Amino acid sequence: MDHHKAPASRHLPATLLASLVFVAGCATVGEIDSMGGSEFQKIRAQTPVSDDAGLRAYVGCVADAIIAELPEPYAYRNWELEIFDSEEVNAFALPGGHIGIYTGLLAVAGNQDQLAAVIGHEIAHVTEQHALKRYNREAATRIGVTGVAIATGTGQAGADLLGMATSLGLSLPFSRGEESEADTVGLHYMAAAGFDPRQSVALWQSMEKNSKLRPPELLSTHPSSEHRISDLIAELPEALATSNAARAAGKDPQCRR
Numbered sequence: 001m002d003h004h005k006a007p008a009s010r011h012l013p014a015t016l017l018a019s020l021v022f023v024a025g026c027a028t029v030g031e032i033d034s035m036g037g038s039e040f041q042k043i044r045a046q047t048p049v050s051d052d053a054g055l056r057a058y059v060g061c062v063a064d065a066i067i068a069e070l071p072e073p074y075a076y077r078n079w080e081l082e083i084f085d086s087e088e089v090n091a092f093a094l095p096g097g098h099i100g101i102y103t104g105l106l107a108v109a110g111n112q113d114q115l116a117a118v119i120g121h122e123i124a125h126v127t128e129q130h131a132l133k134r135y136n137r138e139a140a141t142r143i144g145v146t147g148v149a150i151a152t153g154t155g156q157a158g159a160d161l162l163g164m165a166t167s168l169g170l171s172l173p174f175s176r177g178e179e180s181e182a183d184t185v186g187l188h189y190m191a192a193a194g195f196d197p198r199q200s201v202a203l204w205q206s207m208e209k210n211s212k213l214r215p216p217e218l219l220s221t222h223p224s225s226e227h228r229i230s231d232l233i234a235e236l237p238e239a240l241a242t243s244n245a246a247r248a249a250g251k252d253p254q255c256r257r
């Protein structure tokens with residue numbers, strides 16, 4: 001006679017319970033950096049990388065020029081760059097200092113300045129800590145839902161939620177506000193490296209034109225506002241002044257394929 005037996009999930013081991021509370025809570029910069037590293041290794045294990053040395057040198061040249069202009073501590077971090085051999089029109093940068101560029105992007109970003117616009121934008125999401133902010137925004141929801149799953153003893157739901165909570169959700173879209181901030185900050189980074197900020201406008205126009213054929217993967221995580229291009233144009237005078245000053249100081253990137 002055992003009808004008082006509680007569902008198994010009510011007997012969650014203390015360590016699992018503790019880790020549920022941990023993953024459901026807010027993350028620190030160090031935690032989010034380490035999650036960024038794991039996520040990067042996961043993507044690298046799943047996606048073929050390009051062994052085109054010329055291409056790797058070209059993208060590396062653009063990324064290095066931008067990284068040199070970042071505020072501390074980001075300029076001194078050992079950034080990891082990978083070129084993924086994939087038709088996806090996509091790019092990302094992850095907390096902890098990891099950049100992924102898909103070869104499909106290079107068909108849309110046709111020159112070093114357009115590529116610099118993308119890389120500057122992606123890096124700006126990292127320096128403005130958007131992944132951390134998004135993670136912690138969602139933490140309250142996770143705590144609520146995980147708590148309900150434990151209380152109601154829904155074992156499978158609890159396991160699913162644990163899986164959800166441990167994934168950083170790095171593939172979720174950024175908010176429009178974060179997009180706009182990454183546009184502004186990223187434009188400044190690439191201009192400070194001596195790239196031509198006017199090419200950021202050409203890049204996003206090219207991205208929009210491309211989306212009529214097949215939506216670029218980049219736009220699913222970076223929602224474009226209808227004002228993106230006009231906002232960038234409004235920022236060009238200041239960005240051009242920054243770029244001209246950089247060039248006058250001898251910064252003149254010559255990254256070519």
Ligand SMILES: [Zn+2]
Nearest residue numbers: 174179182222
């Ligand atoms: Zn973005």
